Amino acid sequence: MADEIKQEPPANFKVTIDNVTLEVPPGTTILQAARSIGGDVTPPAMCFYTPLKGSGGKCRTCLVEVSKGSEKDPRPMPKLVASCRTTVMDGMEVKSITSERVINARNSVVEFLLINHPLDCPVCDQAGECHLQDLSYEHGKAGTRYEFKRRNFKKHNLGKYIQLHMTRCILCYRCVFTADQLTNKRQHGVLDRGDHAEIATYIEKSLDNEFIGNVIDVCPVGALTDKTFRFKNRVWFTKPVDAHRDCPTCCGKVTLWERGNEVLRVTARKDQWGEILPTEDGKTGWICNECRFEKKDIKDWVIEGPMKVARHSVIGTNHYEVLDRPKETISEVMGGRAPKLLMDIHSISEVNDPSVDLSKIPGPATGAVFNGKKMIGEQKD
Amino acid sequence: MGIKLLLENAHIEGIRYFDAYRKNGGYRSVEKALKMAPDEVVEEVKKSGLRGRGGAGFPTGMKWSFIAKPEGVPRHLVCNADESEPGTFKDRYLMEFLPHLLIEGLIVSSYALGSNVTYIYIRGEYAWIPDILEQAIEEARANGFLGKNILNTGFDCEIYVQRGAGAYICGEETALIESLEGKRGNPRIKPPFPAVKGAWDRPTVVNNVETLAAVVPIINMGGEEYAKIGVGRSTGTKLISACGNINKPGVYEIDMTISVEEFIYSDEWCGGIKNGKRLKACIPGGSSVPILPANLLLKTAKGEQRIMNYESLSDGGFATGTMMGSGGFIVLDEDQCVVKHTYTLARFYRHESCGQCSPCREGTGWMEKLLLRLDQGQGKMSDIDLLWDIQSKIEGNTICPLGDAAAWPVAAAIRHFRDEFEWHITNAAEAQTRNFGLAHYADPLPVPEPAVV
Numbered sequence: 001m002a003d004e005i006k007q008e009p010p011a012n013f014k015v016t017i018d019n020v021t022l023e024v025p026p027g028t029t030i031l032q033a034a035r036s037i038g039g040d041v042t043p044p045a046m047c048f049y050t051p052l053k054g055s056g057g058k059c060r061t062c063l064v065e066v067s068k069g070s071e072k073d074p075r076p077m078p079k080l081v082a083s084c085r086t087t088v089m090d091g092m093e094v095k096s097i098t099s100e101r102v103i104n105a106r107n108s109v110v111e112f113l114l115i116n117h118p119l120d121c122p123v124c125d126q127a128g129e130c131h132l133q134d135l136s137y138e139h140g141k142a143g144t145r146y147e148f149k150r151r152n153f154k155k156h157n158l159g160k161y162i163q164l165h166m167t168r169c170i171l172c173y174r175c176v177f178t179a180d181q182l183t184n185k186r187q188h189g190v191l192d193r194g195d196h197a198e199i200a201t202y203i204e205k206s207l208d209n210e211f212i213g214n215v216i217d218v219c220p221v222g223a224l225t226d227k228t229f230r231f232k233n234r235v236w237f238t239k240p241v242d243a244h245r246d247c248p249t250c251c252g253k254v255t256l257w258e259r260g261n262e263v264l265r266v267t268a269r270k271d272q273w274g275e276i277l278p279t280e281d282g283k284t285g286w287i288c289n290e291c292r293f294e295k296k297d298i299k300d301w302v303i304e305g306p307m308k309v310a311r312h313s314v315i316g317t318n319h320y321e322v323l324d325r326p327k328e329t330i331s332e333v334m335g336g337r338a339p340k341l342l343m344d345i346h347s348i349s350e351v352n353d354p355s356v357d358l359s360k361i362p363g364p365a366t367g368a369v370f371n372g373k374k375m376i377g378e379q380k381d
Numbered sequence: 382m383g384i385k386l387l388l389e390n391a392h393i394e395g396i397r398y399f400d401a402y403r404k405n406g407g408y409r410s411v412e413k414a415l416k417m418a419p420d421e422v423v424e425e426v427k428k429s430g431l432r433g434r435g436g437a438g439f440p441t442g443m444k445w446s447f448i449a450k451p452e453g454v455p456r457h458l459v460c461n462a463d464e465s466e467p468g469t470f471k472d473r474y475l476m477e478f479l480p481h482l483l484i485e486g487l488i489v490s491s492y493a494l495g496s497n498v499t500y501i502y503i504r505g506e507y508a509w510i511p512d513i514l515e516q517a518i519e520e521a522r523a524n525g526f527l528g529k530n531i532l533n534t535g536f537d538c539e540i541y542v543q544r545g546a547g548a549y550i551c552g553e554e555t556a557l558i559e560s561l562e563g564k565r566g567n568p569r570i571k572p573p574f575p576a577v578k579g580a581w582d583r584p585t586v587v588n589n590v591e592t593l594a595a596v597v598p599i600i601n602m603g604g605e606e607y608a609k610i611g612v613g614r615s616t617g618t619k620l621i622s623a624c625g626n627i628n629k630p631g632v633y634e635i636d637m638t639i640s641v642e643e644f645i646y647s648d649e650w651c652g653g654i655k656n657g658k659r660l661k662a663c664i665p666g667g668s669s670v671p672i673l674p675a676n677l678l679l680k681t682a683k684g685e686q687r688i689m690n691y692e693s694l695s696d697g698g699f700a701t702g703t704m705m706g707s708g709g710f711i712v713l714d715e716d717q718c719v720v721k722h723t724y725t726l727a728r729f730y731r732h733e734s735c736g737q738c739s740p741c742r743e744g745t746g747w748m749e750k751l752l753l754r755l756d757q758g759q760g761k762m763s764d765i766d767l768l769w770d771i772q773s774k775i776e777g778n779t780i781c782p783l784g785d786a787a788a789w790p791v792a793a794a795i796r797h798f799r800d801e802f803e804w805h806i807t808n809a810a811e812a813q814t815r816n817f818g819l820a821h822y823a824d825p826l827p828v829p830e831p832a833v834v
Contacts, residue, residue: 079778108740112743171737194732194734194742194746195743
């Protein structure tokens, strides 16, 4: 986004988001402007997806308060607006995290999204790269006020590559837009309405378009998953690397998710907001089913190097962004002197005593346990 | 007897057919309007102060003046006949008995807006009415009021009737447009508004049946004359579909100057409460407007008489007032249970939520489950506060007004009938066998002592 802004002619709109003023070209949405600021100011977005025309406005997590409409019409907007679908006006003032109303609305939307979503992240394949997981981590409550049975669906196989588990779906419509805009004929859609609405194909049809695999990439939760990858590995144990191949159908620029030398999964390249990046020609880097599902051999690919993992979810924690070695501080603390003797704590501490079986002591381990004295439980006798 | 503008000729035999309708002064407004310039027609409607009869009460003339007029792009008028609000059945009466009144209004409005192709979007459940309308359209065409070169003025107009498939949400104008285009009836995100980008991305105006029918008397008598009927900003006449525990349910035309008390108890209108029971509560504008207990319904919080018009009904805001809405006047007597009633409405909104945006999709289902539990006597005290919290989080945070419409009845029920909700929890077993009754809901309002000067 930032690059685009620089190329525009000077007739830019001035917009203030949480007291940060910036200039953006006309037609920019509040969300895009906030993303170019980055950080906490950026509203979360569960349904908006930049490459998909017409997406957004549905999940209501990106609601912001417009405290000043524009320079010409300074009236505030009475309702909170969906920042992903509201374009900026000159002189607009927006409140995101500085507005209590916005925070309340955001928290309540997260609560609404979670009341029917199973809270079984440990057994969900999306865990670690799930936007709803991040969102609930940031805005959710520890407990739920919902005391009824959650919505439940059977798992469906949409063809041989994709599995649909509607129980996890938050009805963002991204996959519907993807099928509409990428394929000639959409074979799935939303059936029924309200809280019993579901993403489905008509009469158990399978999805067999050559670009349909992209619905997995756009799904913000674990509703649409890759059957060639399901439960093979946790995403944070895999190593993402950028790679490419000459593909006759798509751009061939992908991210490989490796464990050792094994390619576990192939996805399109995504930015820090989970959106598929454009390739050099400016088009969105959607990838075809063949690249995604069939090319699981490292020999098929030309490795470009490690993927830049932004601090999004837990994937980054094992990898490159935090590769910097921690600073050696001892000499600094000691005023430039080197320590005379530096001992490894494990070699002199009895904490590592292998003769003590920690699973057998009744309470937490104390010094007494290691000093060969009676254990806490025994002292009482 | 009040002034009747729409239902004036409703009693005449054969008024459904062109000949009888024409003999009784029908299609005069078309002849008159087509001699005026389109902008003059819009100006007449503006002068009349006509407000949308579908529920929101937005001034119609203003709505018409917002329509974008790009070169070479056709414009459309769409008549919203998807009347699905529980308690509202005025449009059905108009279309069934006076179809030519609607067609006449549509021709005049189409001329004013420059719409050559006009649609009537009618709800699927009114299965027999499209036939009536199509017959009326055929008759109008045979007599030169529709088709090419109407009355030799060079104005072409076609009217098509499109049936919905049975969704309340398709009464919301953008969902209606989506459905009209043949898509899933999900409301669009505004802006752009339909006046700029509506059906097939063309400028579109969506108006209620009654609004468009009211254009006929406005043109016939002139906007200024029309504005003299009624009071303040509530001009003209309004159809009220009265139902519930009253002696004479039906569609009534009122001129917005009579009081609510008169409307309920006078023999000319509802004829009082059935079986000599007492009034407990009333929803004066269709299921989505706030319910009011008897004491607040008949008198405003200031102690003034409440009148059947837009301003007086909404006097006091949502704290002590309600809304005119679409005119679905639902009366509840002392034997009705407000908890059960609120549950019924919540069930309706849960079923009709399109499921597009999360607060409405999840919140309506949650409210329904909580209310069912309360109604069955298994609720907890905290449920009442939880319900309040949920409704406050749905309201205003959704794409379309259905979220608000689902939240308001629950909010109003808890606001005014909290005792009854609490009684359902404290006396759970008793609540299954009898009703809470009238309690204090009809007691006179406390009159505040005049301040000592």
